[in-house]
Amino acid sequence: MIRKVKEDKPTKPIPMWKKVAYSVLILVLVFVSGSFYPNPYTLHKTKKSVEAYYTDWANKLGLQEPSMEYENDVQFVKALSKCIDYINFTTPRMERVPYEMIMGQAALESAWGTSRFAIEGNNLFGIRTWGDHPGMLPKGFPKNNPWQVRVFPSKCASVKEYVRILNNHPAYEDFRSLRTKQLVMNNNMDAIALIKTLTKFSTTPDYADRVIRIIERVRKLENTVATDKAVNEPKKKVPPKEKVSNIVLPKDKPEEIK
Numbered sequence: 001m002i003r004k005v006k007e008d009k010p011t012k013p014i015p016m017w018k019k020v021a022y023s024v025l026i027l028v029l030v031f032v033s034g035s036f037y038p039n040p041y042t043l044h045k046t047k048k049s050v051e052a053y054y055t056d057w058a059n060k061l062g063l064q065e066p067s068m069e070y071e072n073d074v075q076f077v078k079a080l081s082k083c084i085d086y087i088n089f090t091t092p093r094m095e096r097v098p099y100e101m102i103m104g105q106a107a108l109e110s111a112w113g114t115s116r117f118a119i120e121g122n123n124l125f126g127i128r129t130w131g132d133h134p135g136m137l138p139k140g141f142p143k144n145n146p147w148q149v150r151v152f153p154s155k156c157a158s159v160k161e162y163v164r165i166l167n168n169h170p171a172y173e174d175f176r177s178l179r180t181k182q183l184v185m186n187n188n189m190d191a192i193a194l195i196k197t198l199t200k201f202s203t204t205p206d207y208a209d210r211v212i213r214i215i216e217r218v219r220k221l222e223n224t225v226a227t228d229k230a231v232n233e234p235k236k237k238v239p240p241k242e243k244v245s246n247i248v249l250p251k252d253k254p255e256e257i258k
Contacts, residue, residue: 068113068155076113077221080106080124083156087163094183097163098191104215105195106159113155121151125162171200191215 066086068079080103088096109125110118117123121136128147129135135148152158166172174197182189192215196208204210 065154065156070113073107073112074221076107077103077218080113080159083159086156087160091163094180095163095167096189097166098189098194100191100215100218101195101211102159102162103218104191104211105162105201107214107218108211117149118155121149122155123149123152123158124155125158127158127161127165172198174199 066079066082068083070076070079081099084099084102106113106124109115110123113119113124116139117126117136123136127150129150130147134151136151137143137145137148150158150161152161166175175194178194178197179189182193192212195211195215198208201207
């Protein structure tokens with residue numbers, strides 16, 4: 001008995017729009033995964049993993065914190081630079097604060113490291129404490145004042161605490177948001193733009209402008225080829241400057257953020 005073989009029906013051609021849609025979908029998936037061309041988000045994720053590895057490695061090495069010794073503005077910049085490098089080496093990139101921003105605020109708040117709080121309390125930013133840490137009372141303030149200017153074991157320790165405050169305090173959410181955007185899109189941080197987000201750091205209306213002027217001065221100091229005499233020449237001896245920081249921190253949630 002001969003069976004009839006059923007003829008196959010002719011296959012319908014795939015519409016062109018489906019081919020195009022499929023090709024676009026494949027390209028999108030490849031781009032998102034970063035396997036064809038590393039996109040900013042893939043690069044950022046990879047760098048973050050690498051930085052986390054080296055940060056953990058540096059912490060295990062127990063690198064020694066540099067001391068800060070200086071007698072003039074140039075030496076202050078050089079000493080603070082070493083401290084910033086030390087902190088950055090043990091801090092993930094996404095949690096770092098721009099070098100110029102730290103330099104500008106430290107120089108302004110501590111009068112280039114000559115304020116009483118900087119000399120006697122190692123506090124370069126006028127960071128306050130509400131009793132949980134040793135502190136110094138500003139001259140003329142009553143003994144029952146609710147806060148004091150915090151005393152640190154070293155000047156570099158005050159820089160580390162300043163970085164921690166900006167990374168954790170809710171008052172500086174705008175700073176963290178813009179920093180993330182800058183790093184993801186440009187792989188760089190704009191100190192001038194970021195300093196303008198610290199509207200709650202000080203009650204001084206033109207605070208950002210003052211810091212920016214200090215940053216410009218720091219740039220000039222760094223661009224100037226300083227001779228050994230200029231670098232090592234000490235400032236004239238002057239009485240330590242009294243400077244009370246205008247840092248604004250909510251009284252119910254001061255800088256001691258866990």
